[in-house]
Amino acid sequence: MTAIDNTAIRPDEAIDRDWWRGCVIYQIYPRSFQDSNGDGIGDLAGIVQRLPYIASLGVDAIWISPFFTSPMKDFGYDVSDYCDVDPMFGTLADFDTLVDTAHRLGVRVLIDLVVSHTSDQHPWFKESRSSRHNPKSDWYVWSNSKPDGTAPSNWLSVFGGPAWQWDTKREQYYMHNFLVEQPDLNFHNPDVQNAVLNVAKFWLEKGVDGFRLDTLNFYFHDDQLRSNPVMPEEFRTDICAPKVNPYNYQEHKYDRNRPEMFGFLQRFRALLDEYNATSVGEVGDGQRGLEIIGEYTSGNDKVHMCYAFDMLSSERPTAQRLAEIFERSESAVAGGWLCWAFSNHDCKRHTSRWNLSHQAQSLLTSFMMSARGSACIYQGEELALEEADVAFEDLQDPYGISFWPEFAGRDGCRTPMVWDGSNQHAGFSTAPRTWLPVSDAHRQKSPETMEKAQGAILHHYRRAIAFRHAHPALMKGDYQDIAVDGSVLSFIRVLNGQQVFCAFNLSDSAAEVTMPTGAWQTIGTELGGAVAAGGQTVGLDPWQPAFAARQTT
Known part of the structure; x- marks a missing residue:
């Protein structure tokens, strides 16, 4: 393993209060x-x-x-x-x-x-479910059933099935976006x-x-517990849940x-x-x-x-x-x-x-x-x-x-x-x-x-x-000139006069990128980056980047 200096100190937060940007x-x-x-x-x-x-x-x-x-x-x-x-x-x-x-x-x-949400074994929930009138009775999302005994809305759990569980002690439903054992807190x-x-x-x-x-x-x-509308099929994604989960069938407007x-x-x-x-x-x-x-x-x-x-x-x-x-x-x-x-x-x-x-x-x-x-x-x-x-x-x-x-x-x-x-x-x-x-x-x-x-x-x-740490523009800078040329994505990061040009060939085939004009200096060769000169066309091998930097002020 690489040796570490155990005397390293915590960064001075008074100097860099937005240390989290680009971390x-x-x-x-x-x-x-x-x-x-x-x-x-x-x-x-x-x-x-x-x-x-x-x-x-x-x-x-x-x-x-x-x-x-x-x-x-x-x-x-x-x-x-x-x-x-x-x-x-x-x-x-x-x-x-x-x-x-x-x-x-x-x-x-x-x-x-x-x-x-908490566990259903949390003391808060144990007290909340003990009656409808205890000091924490409203700490979770409780609701009476509809007149026919069904759940108050059509909300679904991410983990499958309805997001409502009947509780026999309170004779009410409580909401759980995930497992039945994970009741939702009432942030209202x-x-x-x-x-x-x-x-x-x-x-x-x-x-x-x-x-x-x-x-x-x-x-x-939603404090009115309104049911979610249907999500059109073409907009259903698997980012929050697998496609086999009907959770994707709703537009989660109210839950x-x-x-x-x-x-x-x-x-x-x-x-x-x-x-x-x-x-x-x-x-x-x-x-x-x-x-x-x-x-x-x-x-x-x-x-x-x-x-x-x-x-x-x-x-x-x-x-x-x-x-x-x-x-x-x-x-x-x-x-x-x-x-x-x-x-x-x-x-x-x-x-x-x-x-x-x-x-x-x-x-x-x-x-x-x-x-x-x-x-x-x-x-x-x-x-x-x-x-x-x-x-x-x-x-x-x-x-x-x-x-x-x-x-x-x-x-x-x-x-x-x-x-x-x-x-x-x-x-x-x-x-x-x-x-x-x-x-x-x-x-x-x-x-x-x-x-x-x-x-x-x-x-x-x-x-x-x-x-990344060596170039402040990569840590906290803005974008300029985001561009796509075939399989190559390129952009410039800018901060306080420092500019860093970045290009990435996202392909199994060779490609080219044209560098912006100006006095650019090649950087990033330690990352396998191609040598890049201002205003020139640079050849990129499959899955190869190119980086260059300049100071404008």
């Missing part, structure tokens, strides 16, 4: 990152053990998926105590050690805040908003640098994306600003995703940035498609900020999803680190890990079990990380059996192996991240 975030799925105690499940102490490796990538921050106390019906996204660590992951003291270690390595810490209630803000403050006081806000656009529902959201976001942002902390909102919407992101991130008084789904789709990126995404984002998110990702814990790994060669994976990594917005990479992405094959009998994800075999669920992207060749579980765990099996196909791509291979994608990720 690179490394997502950790804690169950599958590193097991420190031999129980077959990753934990916080395991993350601490691997923080030097993460820091060696050059990332600015980590995002840790949920580790709170939970019955684990949805593997931590069903929280029963927001202010404690589930024993399978460790203790609050372990979390303190994690934050301190990360900060010494110059890495900020973001955690996943899952507050659109000011007490709920205050409780959520207190949870955020608890973790800010413990030193976290911000939050990834799970299912942000699901927080509020998410509600205008009441803005007042709460302003309260949340005011709290974050007190701590110079950031926020990354997850906004899943196959039709208006970028437009909603623009609304949620505009004006410097709501969410700092939002996680875009456009590059998480199954549609393979082409020059034309990427240009269209950029042009839409420039229009829809002009006053806000995006966070891009190719992979995460909820979707098929992009190496498999797009069937990428080594050259294509490298080019797309360089592209990601050149795009306007922040960047999020998912654990193992830097090793070019493919989607793992998980047998039905080994599945853990309730989503996949429900829709098998047409949709295999999310376990294939959640299998344990491989680290070395030290044992049967590739350094992840010493347990006889791990919570999901280690992929045999992954074993040859461990960091131990990659470090020794000169052309390994791991080294390219380090170089691409360093390249």
Whole structure:
């Protein structure tokens, strides 16, 4: 492993209060990152053990998926105590050690805040369901049935079936956008908003640098409980749910994306600003995703940035498609900020999803680190890990079990990380059996192996991240001259007189790009970039980039 200077200090926030613009975030799925105690499940102490490796990538921050106390019906996204660590992951003291270690390595810490819903085992819900008149009776979304006993609206759960569950204690329905065991909080209630803000403050006081806000656009529902209209077939997408899921059949006009959201976001942002902390909102919407992101991130008084789904789709990126995404984002998110990702814990790994060669994976990594917005990479992405094959009998994800075999669920992207060749579980765990099996196909791509291979994608990720940090225009600059010429996408990033020209041949065939005129200097040859001179036509090999820079003031 690359040696790390453990004396590295946390960046001076007083100098760069918008450190989050253009930052690179490394997502950790804690169950599958590193097991420190031999129980077959990753934990916080395991993350601490691997923080030097993460820091060696050059990332600015980590995002840790949920580790709170939970019955684990949805593997931590069903929280029963927001202010404690589930024993399978460790203790609050372990979390303190994690934050301190990360900060010494110059890495900020973001955690996943899952507050659109709780577990049905949360004390709030237990009290709420106990009667119709207790102090928390209105903390969740409850409704009487229609006169015929059916649910109050046609709303559907993302995980299949109706979004309403009958409760025999209250003789009412409660809403759940996901599992039946994940009842939705009622954000129309000011007490709920205050409780959520207190949870955020608890973790800010413990030193976290911000939050990834799970299912942000699901927080509020229509208080009249109006039924959703039908989604025309031609607009149904699989971004939020697989095509076999009838959730796609509705235009989700009333069960998410509600205008009441803005007042709460302003309260949340005011709290974050007190701590110079950031926020990354997850906004899943196959039709208006970028437009909603623009609304949620505009004006410097709501969410700092939002996680875009456009590059998480199954549609393979082409020059034309990427240009269209950029042009839409420039229009829809002009006053806000995006966070891009190719992979995460909820979707098929992009190496498999797009069937990428080594050259294509490298080019797309360089592209990601050149795009306007922040960047999020998912654990193992830097090793070019493919989607793992998980047998039905080994599945853990309730989503996949429900829709098998047409949709295999999310376990294939959640299998344990491989680290070395030290044992049967590739350094992840010493347990006889791990919570999901280690992929045999992954074993040859461990960091131990990659470090020794000169052309390994791991080294390219380090170089691409360093390249981004070396050029402020790539971190925080605007776009100029987004253009497509055949298979080549090109654009210029501009900041304070610095201009960086970027071109990408997204093709298995050779191509050409004409450089803009002027005194441009070739950069990015460490990323395999072609030598580029101002005003000249530059030949690009398949999946080759070209970069050049100049200072105009």
